[in-house]
Amino acid sequence: MINNKLPLNFIWGSGSSAYQVEGAYERDGKGLSVWDTFSHIPGNTFRGTNGDIAVDHYHRYKEDVSLMAELGLKAYCFSISWPRVFPEGSGAVNEQGAAFYEALIDECIKYKIEPIVTLYHWDLPQALQTAYGGWEDRRCIDAYLEYAKYLFTRFKGKVKYWITINGQNFITSQGWLTALHPPGKLNEEQLFFQVNHHMYIAHAKAVQALKKIDGQAQIGASFSYTPSYAFDCAPENAMAKMNYDELHNFLWTDVYIYGRYPKFVLKYLEKRQVVLDIAPGDQAILLDAAQKVDFMGINYYSTRVCEENPIEQEKKMYRERETGDIKARPMSCYYKNAKNPYLEVTDWDSSIDASGLRLACREITSRYQLPILITENGLGTFDYLENGEVHDTYRIEYLRSHIKELMLAIDEGCDIIGYCVWSFTDMLSWLNGYQKRYGLVYVDRADQSELTLQRYKKDSFYWYKKVIASNGDVI
Ligand code: BG6
DSSP: OOOOOOOTTOEEEEOOHHHOOOOOTSTOOOOOOHHHHHHSEEEEESGGOOSSSTTTTHHHHHHHHHHHHTTTTTEEEEEEOHHHHOOSSSOOHHHHHHHHHHHHHHHHHTTTTEEEEEEEOOOOOOOHHHHHGGSTOOOHHHHHHHHHHHHHHHHHHHHHEEEEEEEEEEHHHHHHHHHHSTTBBBHHHHHHHHHHHHHHHHHHHHHHHHHHOOTTEEEEEEEEOOOOOEEOOHHHHHHHHHHHHHIIIIIHHHHHHHHHHHHHHHHHHHTTTTOOOOOOTTHHHHHHHHHOOOOOEOOOOEEEEEEEOOSSOOEEEOOTTTTTTTEEEETTTTTTEEEOSSSSSTSSSOBHHHHHHHHHHHHHHHHHOOOOEEEEEOOOBBOOOOOTOOOOOOOOOOOHHHHHHHHHHHTTTTTTTEEEEEEEEEOOOOBBBTTBOOOOOEEEOOSSTTTTOOOEHHHHHHHHHHHHHHSSSOO
16 A cells, blocks of 8 residues: 655646647747757658657647546646747747647646746757857857747746756757767767767756746756666676766766766866857856756656676767668767666566665755656556557556655655646657657547548556545545
8 A cells, every 4th residue: 555645735747848749830820849850851760750740739639628628627737839939049029829829838737737948858940040050159048048048037926837848858859969860970079078068057047047036936847867777786887877866867966966967077077078168157157047947857768777887899879860760880889778677668668666766856955956847757568459448557557656666765765746748638749759658638630641630548558546635645
């Protein structure tokens, strides 16, 4: 019997991101994003899938929000498409785009669903990429800040929770190391760190700006936190785990919450001859914003196993841009990842580890003592629609086990303010098309065709509804 100590105001939510659900990629004055461009280049995405139409949330948001209300959601965590609001990235506002988000926010509020709004979930305006290489240039920080301030001002009093950047660690690794996301650069370590630095400053300046514009609202980044285990008790494997944690978790979380880079990372940069261009005043901005961050957003999916990598020959897979071939590239000698024999895996070979969520919360709490908002957690699988029903017992089992671990974490002292199931409806998986489904609501569409785009409530929808209604007692 689980000891459910969830607070009465616990935020039960579910989420989406603009590019993955909205569609309408060139409607009503929207500018192109880097994802619109990238996904239109053959070979860049799975079976050429893209978000041109996605699941048409742009036109069906009222239907979707009314389904959220039926489910009893307390919050909807979604992102705003920057080029829908600022088609050129900065300068003129596209009123139709901003009005869409206003209507979406109002629709949520009408049903007492708290909008949790992400400013940046990877769909950078293409105009900024073309003009100066987007995040590679410091000017991108100013454009982001202009965009952020506009939204904070326009939605003041309506939006109480803001997320600055979603999965910065993920998007910068995929964009500048593995070439899987735009701008599709491979092993550009110098740029990878520089882009990250620019994003830290953008995040920090947004935090500072929100506190000036709307003191009542709360803000944090959402981070793809992947905790790790040492392969065994061999001391070198414990050290490999430490290296992994520094380079894959603390590099980001320490900057957000302490306002400084981990010492190990600074040494790492020195050894790799990566010289960061840090402007005077950056340090002060990071430190100041770190004091003002309200919560840590966590996207949690799985854990890693770390092992020593003495000979630098472990290979990491990446997709060749020109040919689309999967190739291997040498990885650093700091660690390598091994399979975890104790865990089952998803259809996409990602380990399923409910207790890893508790571990993540405990680590964050121990290191930073900050409230935690689980911004994403869910299972991507093949689902099958039969007679209008989807019997996704595997998803229920996945979510149940993770929520139970969350309750244990709360019982152990973690201040967890909410939990958002990824995702509300099925949507585009960036690199796995529409066949990889996460939703509580099934959407009738295939990789190559939109089909009817009709919505069907999965068994997990009805299950989550009971969980929310009982505030976690019925699980
Ligand atoms: C998260 C992203 O890190 O991973 C989401 O924020 C994404 O946008 C999710 O959908 C799952 O990733 P994938 O590759 O399984 O679709």
